[in-house]
Amino acid sequence: MVLIAAIGPGPKSNAMPDFTLDPRLEADTVFVKTGPVSDFRLMNDARFPWLVLIPRATQAFSVDDVPAAQRASLMEEIVCAGNALKDVTGARKINWASLGNHVPQLHIHVIARFNDDPAWPKPVWGVGQVEPYPAGSIEAFAQRIADALP
């Protein structure tokens, strides 16, 4: 820190700064796995098996902020996330979406849906109250999903 201060900021670099996860996404989710483009995280809401994919592209607010060469991989991550949720939960239906009306950092929801879940057939956002997983159980569930991912 002292050294950096002594050297000064130096010339502006084209290097991307490190990826920083939005604090609200960090608070609402636990880490599952690192994919080629995105971090996979699990929403801490036991009502819905719900992954959130956060592309590590710096300052991505919209999918077109992800480099074009990575967007095909992002689509495959969405497919893989849905298939892992199907494998682990037995779900037959997946919802996926990029909204970001509250949290601007680009993130893609991938959610297993059941016709007896508390929101069906509506979308899950804003329905009822979040029910955090019982203490200690979310890590085991996150691990099962990680194991089901390629």
Added chain:
Amino acid sequence: MVLIAAIGPGPKSNAMPDFTLDPRLEADTVFVKTGPVSDFRLMNDARFPWLVLIPRATQAFSVDDVPAAQRASLMEEIVCAGNALKDVTGARKINWASLGNHVPQLHIHVIARFNDDPAWPKPVWGVGQVEPYPAGSIEAFAQRIADALP
């Protein structure tokens, strides 16, 4: 028809049957443009500039029913749809999603959002009552979007 009947169904073909649009999607939208993978259609709800992309893959209920080789193009169609809506409406925010909890045929919503629209910051689905465009005006709006698409 008579000839086919005379010949009989013959051996089972690997050819895909023609794509058929779900009648509910057809009733709720108007045609905008044909993309490489999907038909682009405009939702007849004047409250939200809202495209629906329907991949022409036969019997696609889920994104993994779209052939893998076409999924990268589908992602680019989502990006192009969002950019066209931004160009035409001045929106800075796009929501995109695949839900299909009501209509099983795979379709992807791409919606321009504004912080003074009737649903903001909630998702648009199920909010209030649909407001069809005034007679004759949806075709002109669809044409402006078609012109903004690549």
